[in-house]
Amino acid sequence: MKSAKKGHTHIILIERGEKVIEKLTEYCREHKITAGFLTGIGAVDEAEIAHYIVDNKEYSSTTLSEPMEIANMTGNVATMDGEPYLHCHITLGKKDFTLAGGHLKEARVHAVCEVYLVQVKRKLERAKDERIGLNVWKDLKG
């Protein structure tokens, strides 16, 4: 992972073999990023993606293992129990140009993963919401 920072904008290069969520979490911890949004493109060769159904209150997931373009990665940063909490979704492009995607659990970089993260300097904590079974943003006004 390599990076540069200009104001609140972070330019992050995740490199071949590195794990996307792991590295972004590490980056946010080091730079004390507690809120913000990100977009990314690049390629991965292993990705675990998931799909959630509120009625079941659980994710079903699958692991795809082949070189795939990151057609798009969209995500945000919050914290939970004081630790950075990355929430990213992904659209993956296969060799035949069909796509697969959903909630991103983790992915391993194939060539590069180029991320722009815009930091927001405020607290944005998540807490478990029992009704939907997920960790939801708190600290917001209704």
Next chain:
Amino acid sequence: MKSAKKGHTHIILIERGEKVIEKLTEYCREHKITAGFLTGIGAVDEAEIAHYIVDNKEYSSTTLSEPMEIANMTGNVATMDGEPYLHCHITLGKKDFTLAGGHLKEARVHAVCEVYLVQVKRKLERAKDERIGLNVWKDLKG
């Protein structure tokens, strides 16, 4: 819907059962947002998406009714006749990890929909363009 604001960045949580376009429009009206861009992730369980062909000058659309991840939502805000005008496209992830998508007419939130909207403090009005049959940005320089 809950929200927080820091500078020009708006963090918006659209909640289970709420409609995405309706809530974003309401938010922009209340906060007098006349231009800006947004990205979002989350999940919906009903979505009407559309596809446009200039030759026909009309959208064809379909409604999908099942729990789907928002692999990505990308959109922008303008105004038309002084009212906020949301333009969003969406990529939806099904339980089998295949995707569907296009122009987003409306969607109902399944678990949550997490949006970051970056406001641009300027006027950006849309007006009907008869050549392509759509409401297009005006106030831009050629």
Next chain:
Amino acid sequence: MKSAKKGHTHIILIERGEKVIEKLTEYCREHKITAGFLTGIGAVDEAEIAHYIVDNKEYSSTTLSEPMEIANMTGNVATMDGEPYLHCHITLGKKDFTLAGGHLKEARVHAVCEVYLVQVKRKLERAKDERIGLNVWKDLKG
């Protein structure tokens, strides 16, 4: 192409018949944009998309020729040999609402292509990385 600028945010309208990468590159050259990120939506009717495999060190590509929604375009700007270098990925929505996508070589606008580009005022040069066979961001810290 028409545009407006507010601070570091550029609002760019690429018009029917124009080429997306060509126009964005032209825009960045004129406005001396050397780094930044962008998102876009709209529609195209011809697009060349590509998929990269590190082992082969080459892209395979295909050209799709039909009216397609840009469900999402995500990209960034860098420079190479001093010239603007656009790197964009795309998700394209067909009439039956299925999607195709990957690395975007070039696309021709069908109705409009609406882009928000956030400029970062710093140098971000690319150079060929022989290990992966691609032009990779330099000037970042490890």
